[in-house]
Amino acid sequence: MDRIRIKGGRPLEGRIPISGAKNAALPLMIASLLTGETLELRNVPRLADVGLLLRILGNHGVDHTVTGKRPGQTSETGQTILLDASSVIDTRAPYELVSRMRASFWVIAPLIARFGEASVSLPGGCAIGTRPVDLLIMALERLGVSIEIESGYVQAKAPKGLKGAEIVFPKVTVSGTHVALMAATLADGETVIENAAREPEVVDLADCLNKMGARVSGAGTSRIVIQGVSRLRGATHTVMPDRIETGTYAMAVAMTGGDVLLEGARPEYLQSALDILSEVGVDIQANNEGIRVRRNGAKLRSVDVTTDPFPGFPTDLQAQFMALMTRADGTSRIRETIFENRFMHVQELARFGAHIRLDGDAALVEGVETLTGAPVMATDLRASVSLVIAGLAAEGETEIHRVYHLDRGFEALEAKLSRCGAEIERLRAA
Numbered sequence: 007m008d009r010i011r012i013k014g015g016r017p018l019e020g021r022i023p024i025s026g027a028k029n030a031a032l033p034l035m036i037a038s039l040l041t042g043e044t045l046e047l048r049n050v051p052r053l054a055d056v057g058l059l060l061r062i063l064g065n066h067g068v069d070h071t072v073t074g075k076r077p078g079q080t081s082e083t084g085q086t087i088l089l090d091a092s093s094v095i096d097t098r099a100p101y102e103l104v105s106r107m108r109a110s111f112w113v114i115a116p117l118i119a120r121f122g123e124a125s126v127s128l129p130g131g132c133a134i135g136t137r138p139v140d141l142l143i144m145a146l147e148r149l150g151v152s153i154e155i156e157s158g159y160v161q162a163k164a165p166k167g168l169k170g171a172e173i174v175f176p177k178v179t180v181s182g183t184h185v186a187l188m189a190a191t192l193a194d195g196e197t198v199i200e201n202a203a204r205e206p207e208v209v210d211l212a213d214c215l216n217k218m219g220a221r222v223s224g225a226g227t228s229r230i231v232i233q234g235v236s237r238l239r240g241a242t243h244t245v246m247p248d249r250i251e252t253g254t255y256a257m258a259v260a261m262t263g264g265d266v267l268l269e270g271a272r273p274e275y276l277q278s279a280l281d282i283l284s285e286v287g288v289d290i291q292a293n294n295e296g297i298r299v300r301r302n303g304a305k306l307r308s309v310d311v312t313t314d315p316f317p318g319f320p321t322d323l324q325a326q327f328m329a330l331m332t333r334a335d336g337t338s339r340i341r342e343t344i345f346e347n348r349f350m351h352v353q354e355l356a357r358f359g360a361h362i363r364l365d366g367d368a369a370l371v372e373g374v375e376t377l378t379g380a381p382v383m384a385t386d387l388r389a390s391v392s393l394v395i396a397g398l399a400a401e402g403e404t405e406i407h408r409v410y411h412l413d414r415g416f417e418a419l420e421a422k423l424s425r426c427g428a429e430i431e432r433l434r435a436a
């Protein structure tokens with residue numbers, strides 16, 4: 007298995023191009039199943055999750071073409087993928103594929119909406135909590151889908167098509183909102199989603215669906231209204247920039263010091279995290295090229311954080327922020343409210359000499375003067391990048407094992423960081 011080796015202690019200086027968002031690209035690719043015409047997606051990041059989803063879609067009979075680079079694109083700033091679901095032959099999504107990536111379960115929505123049946127294995131994904139799919143099933147049932155769970159598969163049937171309904175989510179769920187939204191586009195009549203997720207990735211999906219002929223309004227608010235249509239057509243859509251990648255590199259610069267322009271980043275997608283970074287003592291300036299992040303040698307201040315659905319502080323930046331707080335002045339209390347088991351990075355950060363104590367759903371991080379490089383193990387996607395952030399600031403050498411987690415969600419990580427002066431390299435498995 008590949009490893010990543012980092013020699014810490016160098017400030018980051020330069021420019022980092024922000025890739026298309028993994029968490030927007032995945033539902034957009036899945037939405038291609040809603041139409042028999044071609045969906046052209048631009049700025050799709052080159053990531054393991056994208057490759058796996060192409061295989062899953064291919065298994066249903068979706069053809070895809072990856073086109074060459076566009077002018078101005080570098081090898082780490084996106085690809086264009088044409089998806090053609092005109093000849094879907096299989097509405098079954100097997101365990102072998104779905105168990106490897108959580109979002110692949112969402113194919114259930116376009117399959118049931120367009121073909122009236124689907125059989126999808128219960129999902130797997132990052133080990134950050136139990137992550138049930140009860141709310142996704144509730145939403146589909148509200149739309150008239152009959153569901154049975156047999157031998158680990160969700161068997162969905164709606165031979166007469168879907169019927170618009172009111173769907174009230176008892177808690178905010180991104181996956182539930184994506185699934186309800188996609189399914190409702192082809193339902194008969196009006197669907198109202200109450201307490202919908204307001205994440206920018208939901209808005210990106212709704213924008214693309216509208217280009218495909220759907221009638222969705224209110225995305226980005228907690229009430230989304232969908233007027234069902236009988237069919238959707240092909241469209242061209244550009245994937246939004248990745249707000250989690252943006253926040254991750256902003257925290258890396260905060261950690262090492264330096265001056266980096268995050269090219270193409272959009273501040274409105276992560277304002278709560280940028281506000282926290284300002285409180286910590288980082289200089290953040292948005293301009294028409296992106297977001298410039300600077301920190302001189304001044305000590306980082308410790309700040310308390312609680313994760314929340316958008317527009318709150320994202321859970322997907324919690325581990326990275328914890329890495330940053332390991333070197334702040336004082337103690338920071340970081341509370342995780344979205345996933346019950348998202349503290350796997352704590353024991354790995356301790357290997358660098360960090361002082362972190364768990365207290366229920368919170369971690370108390372007492373800043374230390376120096377971190378020391380160590381061998382560490384990536385446990386999930388965002389946890390693994392928190393180890394990269396710690397390694398960049400640690401004295402000496404760090405080696406990160408199980409980097410396949412990183413490859414799920416960070417395009418060209420080593421190239422982007424080393425161009426800004428980091429000493430980071432991938433040691434390929436023999």
Ligand SMILES: CC(=O)N[C@H]1[C@@H](OP(=O)(O)OP(=O)(O)OC[C@H]2O[C@@H](n3ccc(=O)[nH]c3=O)[C@H](O)[C@@H]2O)O[C@H](CO)[C@@H](O)[C@@H]1O
Binds near residue numbers: 029140142182203346
């Ligand atoms: C591919 C993708 O976009 N993944 C993101 C998505 O995950 P995902 O869409 O899986 O996260 P959700 O917003 O659905 O989950 C939020 C909470 O609701 C719970 N829940 C969810 C569905 C359900 O049927 N029942 C239930 O109880 C979950 O266990 C969790 O505690 O949003 C999360 C929250 O911003 C992010 O951390 C993930 O990176």
Ligand SMILES: C=C(OP(=O)(O)O)C(=O)O
Binds near residue numbers: 029109132387388415
């Ligand atoms: C948790 C994540 O992904 P997934 O929902 O696919 O597990 C993530 O992107 O941080």
